[in-house]
Amino acid sequence: MKLSRRALLASIPAATLLPQRSFADDLSQVTLRVATFRGADQTLLRTTGLDDFPYKVVFSEFNSGNLIARAIDADAIDLGAWSEIPMVFAASSGARVAVAATLEGPTTNQAVLVPTRSPLKSFSDLRGKRVGYIRSTTTQYFLLKMLARHNMTLADITPVALGMSEGLTALKSGSLDAWATYGYAIEILEADNSARILESAEDILSGHYFIGINPQHLGDTGFKTASADYINRLGKAYSQLNADKPRWARAVAPDVHVPEPLVLSYLNHMNRAYHTRPWKPSDIATASEVAHTLGGAGALPPNPNLASVFTPALSSLLNG
Structure with a gap:
């Protein structure tokens, strides 16, 4: 059942629903409302000491990418990640979301x-x-x-x-x-x-996850600078933890309520390391294959304009 904008806003923690503001060039005046999964962004940045942001970050926990996309569309979240699938659903519905970067990841598990x-x-x-x-x-x-x-x-x-x-x-x-x-x-x-x-499904999935951004604030230099810095920090956190899986497992296990040996097994069996980078045209091509498959099954309208969702606003500011 599709939630109304009012119902969606009511379901999101009040801390994320900040008043409308105008971002300034001074990053100390910027607040990013960031979606995280349990054991993901917030845990990884804290573990690597990369959560010393020069701007304010308000995290909200979600359990699926489609809810993150809907929260960005409702202007309740500024930044969050999802796989290709929530992105093509968002694009086909005309949601107010944009893709600012790609997070490459494993296709195992x-x-x-x-x-x-x-x-x-x-x-x-x-x-x-x-x-x-x-x-x-x-x-x-x-x-x-x-x-x-x-x-x-x-x-x-x-x-x-x-x-x-x-x-x-x-x-x-x-x-x-x-x-x-x-x-x-x-x-x-x-x-x-x-x-x-x-x-x-290891050989079916592309391993492309997208970092979505709230397009309603891309006209603000401070917002763009802070968002790019956040994504770069996340990429650095993944780089450090990819090289130290036991440390990663120790940090994540208490948050996800999974025994540490099982978390370590999960991490050790990943077939690709996580890595953030600017999006590429080939990312749109793999997402188009997803849209074609879902459209053929009647799950969404045929031929959504996926390219229109990808924004180059942060590309020159991103590492990778």
Whole structure:
């Protein structure tokens, strides 16, 4: 169900809903309202000591990129990251969001799981089965791609859109036959012998994540300077922690409530390091493939104008 702008604003912590302001060149007068996932930006910057910002940062925690895109559209957030999938949904809906940079990342730890004792042996065995996924995320996209690989469509399964916690509960309780998911959930379910990977999405996803920015403030020099500095700091934090996975795991484990050995296993199995950089035209091309797939399944209008969402406003200020 699509939330109204008023309802969305009401669902976001009051601390993020700062009054309208005019950004000044003096960065001490700038406030960035930044979206973070649990164990992500805020944790990484704090761990590496890179949170000594010359501007004010107000973090708000989200659990999916599509909510971050909607919060930027509602002028409740200034900066946040998401995969290609929330971006193409935002672009197709005419949302007031812009892509300022690319965060390259791993494609591992994204897969379709089945209960460990499930009789299902191959993806084709999912015909007629209840398959969960997380709407407007990578799972919706790679599920469609997997179905196509096996000459199947959504009509061949019973798709069930669920949030992360609901999907985890549903798979463990037996109310789902399979679950398309990502992240630490896979490590947790494999570790307690609750589930196994039926098919991995490792070779389906591009590994491109986008850093979205609030286009309503791009006319302010202070806002642009602070935003670029923030992205560069995030890139530096990732660079340090990519080289020290045990430190990364120690920092993240308490925040995500996952045992440190499982976090370290997750980090050690990443097939690519995280890296921030200015976006490139090829990023639009890979996002267009996502849009084509989702459009073909009727999940969004055909041929959204993705290029219009990408802004060069910060490109000359970014490292990488």
